[in-house]
Amino acid sequence: MLEQSPEPVPGSKARRRPDTGHDLVSPSADKPHRVWPPAILVPVVVAMLALLAGPLMLIALTSVSTGPAGELGRGWTLAHFGRFLGDPYYRSVMLATLRIGAIVTLCSLLLAYPFAWWTLRQRGWLRAALLFAALAPLMVTVSIRTLGWIVLLADNGPLNALLSLSGIVTGPVRMIYTEFAVVLGLIEALLPFMILAVFTALQSIPRDVLRAAEIAGATPRQRFFKVILPLSLPGVAAGSVLVFTLAASSFVTPRILGGGRTTTVANLVVDQFLVSLNWPFGAAIGVLLFVVIGAVMALERAVSRRLPGGTQ
Amino acid sequence: MTRAMKRAMTDAPGRSHPLVVMAAIATLVILLAPLAVVVAISFTSGAMLKFPPQGFSLRWYLALADNLEFGRAIVTSLQLAVATAIASMLLGASAAVGLRAHRFPGRDALESFLLSPLMLPQLVLAIALLMYFSRLGLRASFVGMWLGHVVVTVPYVIRMVLVSLERIDPNIERAARIAGAGPVRVFFQITLRLLMPGVAAGTCFAFIMSFDNLVVSLFLSGPRMKTLPVEIYGYLEYADDPLLAAVSSVVIVGIVLLLIVMEKTVGFTRALVQQGA
Numbered sequence: 001m002l003e004q005s006p007e008p009v010p011g012s013k014a015r016r017r018p019d020t021g022h023d024l025v026s027p028s029a030d031k032p033h034r035v036w037p038p039a040i041l042v043p044v045v046v047a048m049l050a051l052l053a054g055p056l057m058l059i060a061l062t063s064v065s066t067g068p069a070g071e072l073g074r075g076w077t078l079a080h081f082g083r084f085l086g087d088p089y090y091r092s093v094m095l096a097t098l099r100i101g102a103i104v105t106l107c108s109l110l111l112a113y114p115f116a117w118w119t120l121r122q123r124g125w126l127r128a129a130l131l132f133a134a135l136a137p138l139m140v141t142v143s144i145r146t147l148g149w150i151v152l153l154a155d156n157g158p159l160n161a162l163l164s165l166s167g168i169v170t171g172p173v174r175m176i177y178t179e180f181a182v183v184l185g186l187i188e189a190l191l192p193f194m195i196l197a198v199f200t201a202l203q204s205i206p207r208d209v210l211r212a213a214e215i216a217g218a219t220p221r222q223r224f225f226k227v228i229l230p231l232s233l234p235g236v237a238a239g240s241v242l243v244f245t246l247a248a249s250s251f252v253t254p255r256i257l258g259g260g261r262t263t264t265v266a267n268l269v270v271d272q273f274l275v276s277l278n279w280p281f282g283a284a285i286g287v288l289l290f291v292v293i294g295a296v297m298a299l300e301r302a303v304s305r306r307l308p309g310g311t312q
Numbered sequence: 313m314t315r316a317m318k319r320a321m322t323d324a325p326g327r328s329h330p331l332v333v334m335a336a337i338a339t340l341v342i343l344l345a346p347l348a349v350v351v352a353i354s355f356t357s358g359a360m361l362k363f364p365p366q367g368f369s370l371r372w373y374l375a376l377a378d379n380l381e382f383g384r385a386i387v388t389s390l391q392l393a394v395a396t397a398i399a400s401m402l403l404g405a406s407a408a409v410g411l412r413a414h415r416f417p418g419r420d421a422l423e424s425f426l427l428s429p430l431m432l433p434q435l436v437l438a439i440a441l442l443m444y445f446s447r448l449g450l451r452a453s454f455v456g457m458w459l460g461h462v463v464v465t466v467p468y469v470i471r472m473v474l475v476s477l478e479r480i481d482p483n484i485e486r487a488a489r490i491a492g493a494g495p496v497r498v499f500f501q502i503t504l505r506l507l508m509p510g511v512a513a514g515t516c517f518a519f520i521m522s523f524d525n526l527v528v529s530l531f532l533s534g535p536r537m538k539t540l541p542v543e544i545y546g547y548l549e550y551a552d553d554p555l556l557a558a559v560s561s562v563v564i565v566g567i568v569l570l571l572i573v574m575e576k577t578v579g580f581t582r583a584l585v586q587q588g589a
Contacts (some may be wrong), residue, residue: 040406044406045426056436056440119336135584139524139571140563157363187342
């Protein structure tokens with residue numbers, strides 16, 4: 001068949017469909033799923049409007065309503081937000097949450113980056129097995145993983161036994177029900193997300209770029225710091241924001257592994273909803289948490305656009 | 313081409329810095345130790361939730377078989393996960409096809425909206441649904457939990473099917489058209505078949521994510537309607553019982569087996585890596 005495309009694109013895999021003159025294949029045949037009318041979207045849109053937009057609207061309205069049980073329409077107020085922001089205790093909980101989120105994000109990155117890099121350099125079954133081992137824990141419920149940490153970090157647990165065997169400490173070290181336990185549990189819970197983000201970013205770096213650096217005489221160290229690291233930054237940023245978001249909004253790990261001593265914003269929300277039953281205040285804290293997380297995400301987007309490998 | 317050049321071209325694995333290897337091993341230990349410990353303890357013959365286990369026995373598995381609470385929770389969780397997976401598959405696949413089939417004003421905004429639960433803290437969604445369902449009388453009901461889980465899992469299915477749609481080679485569909493198949497036939501016999509791995513992976517993920525879910529379930533469950541993660545969570549605060557390790561081990565083994573099957577068929581890790589976290 002003759003190539004009759006008016007402007008042939010050299011080397012392009014997706015060549016234009018040659019105009020054969022007779023309309024055997026109509027333009028819409030390029031995408032056969034076009035046989036579906038847009039109405040196919042109706043069920044999912046209705047479902048998400050009813051189950052996502054509706055509830056989110058309700059929580060926003062409840063957070064500014066006056067009735068204690070969250071009755072709407074009795075008057076509006078910003079007092080719930082004022083109560084949170086004006087109270088030094090609540091402010092300190094917010095700061096502690098952000099601190100835990102930052103520590104967890106940083107530690108996850110320091111562990112995930114070498115792991116992703118190392119895994120990518122392996123071949124065949126070993127690479128597949130490493131990736132599987134790193135991602136499979138993501139699929140086990142956080143209740144079960146928390147149970148594992150309770151045992152590992154116990155006063156008479158294996159980690160304390162190792163520490164005293166090595167002679168670093170004499171008596172058992174209190175690890176469970178501390179912020180250390182919370183941070184460790186969150187790192188474990190969120191590491192797979194970071195590994196996935198970094199691995200994807202590293203994998204998408206074209207081999208040719210590395211080879212070009214090699215031919216240009218770059219040492220392995222230069223290749224890493226001048227080529228690989230900068231090009232992987234968008235993945236690092238995306239993974240970091242995801243991990244931070246999940247860490248800052250987690251409540252199961254802080255509640256169980258922190259033993260009630262490490263309070264996070266998410267735990268304040270849970271208490272307002274399940275214990276104090278002050279729904280408007282709980283809703284306001286939830287909205288604040290959402291706003292803080294949204295701000296971090298927006299910041300990441302703004303920064304990522306300026307990165308060398310970033311989109312846009 | 314010499315052999316040395318060939319080796320250089322294929323980017324031979326080469327040696328990594330010892331610090332890199334140590335960090336990688338530490339990562340694996342942190343990820344796998346909690347699960348390994350739980351499985352090990354489940355075989356203890358003692359009555360303590362303590363590692364290393366004392367002796368070997370199957371007594372906690374036998375106790376589990378007699379435990380009605382966990383049994384009921386497992387059944388609830390499985391029913392919920394199957395119902396969620398089916399609904400997410402139908403809604404997610406139709407959404408992805410609809411989003412790519414036509415250009416219409418606001419399409420990008422609609423796509424962002426449908427994928428937005430991925431960005432939303434589950435806790436915020438959970439309390440919002442709790443308030444919403446309280447008004448509708450769906451609190452502490454199977455249907456309420458099901459609807460909540462669907463909101464969480466649908467975006468994952470949409471994203472996986474979108475990735476599959478983008479990877480279809482249009483030449484295959486074109487060839488079928490040229491060979492004389494009508495558009496409907498091409499969709500069902502070619503496109504849908506090419507989409508199946510993505511749809512299957514998305515459906516499996518929806519199943520697992522529903523089975524695993526604690527946050528949404530915790531707020532929407534009730535004393536008579538508990539999923540397994542909620543039941544285990546309830547035990548974590550009080551009980552010091554190897555029974556917990558036994559039920560957890562059953563779940564761990566079940567999930568790992570499912571993931572291995574997925575890896576061999578639709579590619580569990582590939583599906584995750586393709587869509588990039």
